[in-house]
Amino acid sequence: MITYMEKFKEQIEEIFKQLDKLVEAENLERRENGAPILQNAEVRLLGQASLLVNSRVSAVLSLALTGDLDALLKMESFTKESLKKILHQHGLVYDEDSHLVWIPDGAVFEELLVFENVIVKIIDPESALVSKAVKAPQKNKQLVRQAIASGEFPRLAARIICHGGDLEFFGRD
Amino acid sequence: MDKIRHAAKIDAKKRKDRRYLDTMSLLVSKGLLRTNMKILPRPNSRISLDDAVWAGINVEPRILEVLPAAVLRLGRHFVFLPERHAGLLEVVACLRLGAVTGPDFMGISYKKLRIWADFPLKDGRVKTVSEKKIMRAYRLRPEIFRKLENMAKQRGCTETEVIENVIRFSFSARL
Numbered sequence: 001m002i003t004y005m006e007k008f009k010e011q012i013e014e015i016f017k018q019l020d021k022l023v024e025a026e027n028l029e030r031r032e033n034g035a036p037i038l039q040n041a042e043v044r045l046l047g048q049a050s051l052l053v054n055s056r057v058s059a060v061l062s063l064a065l066t067g068d069l070d071a072l073l074k075m076e077s078f079t080k081e082s083l084k085k086i087l088h089q090h091g092l093v094y095d096e097d098s099h100l101v102w103i104p105d106g107a108v109f110e111e112l113l114v115f116e117n118v119i120v121k122i123i124d125p126e127s128a129l130v131s132k133a134v135k136a137p138q139k140n141k142q143l144v145r146q147a148i149a150s151g152e153f154p155r156l157a158a159r160i161i162c163h164g165g166d167l168e169f170f171g172r173d
Numbered sequence: 174m175d176k177i178r179h180a181a182k183i184d185a186k187k188r189k190d191r192r193y194l195d196t197m198s199l200l201v202s203k204g205l206l207r208t209n210m211k212i213l214p215r216p217n218s219r220i221s222l223d224d225a226v227w228a229g230i231n232v233e234p235r236i237l238e239v240l241p242a243a244v245l246r247l248g249r250h251f252v253f254l255p256e257r258h259a260g261l262l263e264v265v266a267c268l269r270l271g272a273v274t275g276p277d278f279m280g281i282s283y284k285k286l287r288i289w290a291d292f293p294l295k296d297g298r299v300k301t302v303s304e305k306k307i308m309r310a311y312r313l314r315p316e317i318f319r320k321l322e323n324m325a326k327q328r329g330c331t332e333t334e335v336i337e338n339v340i341r342f343s344f345s346a347r348l
Contacts, residue, residue: 062209065206065235066205066289088293091292138280139234149181170180
């Protein structure tokens with residue numbers, strides 16, 4: 001049985017494969033015209049999407065997400081506009097406020113997809129949860145509680161306190 | 174830590190609550206939310222707005238983020254007493270008008286709420302706010318009306334499309 005997590009992962013793969021092909025085609029045209037080619041793009045997935053594509057996390061946490069995609073984009077404007085169009089076709093919206101997402105010290109980005117022109121990385125789940133717990137505790141109260149109670153993220157509680165989060169908040173009803 | 178574990182157990186029970194499951198069934202099947210939980214899709218269901226608000230406050234806050242747009246775009250799927258949801262309906266009224274600014278809803282900024290009014294849904298028949306046509310009645314002089322009819326016939330389009338094109342052209346000509 002295909003789980004939603006697998007479907008979402010396939011969708012993410014399809015989105016960035018499409019982007020890679022677009023960049024490839026654009027570069028071909030630019031080479032022919034003697035124009036400077038597009039640089040390789042890097043996408044760092046943050047937020048709920050980074051948790052949902054992670055099979056280990058998706059197996060222990062109940063996740064819900066709206067259609068917005070939080071990600072740090074290192075790419076040229078042509079690539080960014082193309083990505084936004086592709087996301088729209090897939091029923092997703094790029095969150096323009098993604099650069100405001102706080103990334104805690106010690107966060108690690110792992111490679112998720114590597115194409116010729118596009119690399120997609122995801123933030124490690126514990127850091128994503130720390131960020132949510134410290135910066136948006138109300139919106140993520142139940143999620144953080146479930147993550148702590150699962151025992152799958154042994155340093156989560158300590159990191160929340162270390163970064164100034166209120167751990168007691170998650171114990172309140 | 175014990176308090177957190179205890180609260181997590183209560184949360185797990187709430188995730189089995191009918192109010193939460195009904196709300197998620199509708200919002201997930203319409204494409205306003207996604208989830209990794211096993212949710213029975215019920216795209217034709219009618220749910221109580223009270224239940225949806227309860228689910229948003231007690232189980233999944235992301236429900237609250239898409240709720241005003243859901244009420245606007247999927248109105249007939251919600252049962253509610255307007256006087257109980259004045260704040261929410263005020264947001265919905267602003268979204269309907271396409272207002273750039275408007276009131277927050279349960280701590281969620283209007284800017285964030287607005288995104289979902291123009292978000293493509295799985296069901297292509299449900300139009301976004303910017304696509305939805307507004308119905309108006311105008312009294313035209315017979316001579317103008319005949320010209321309008323003729324223009325539509327000549328161009329093989331509807332009378333509405335003729336009016337839209339004339340207005341679009343006059344704006345672009347000014348620029």
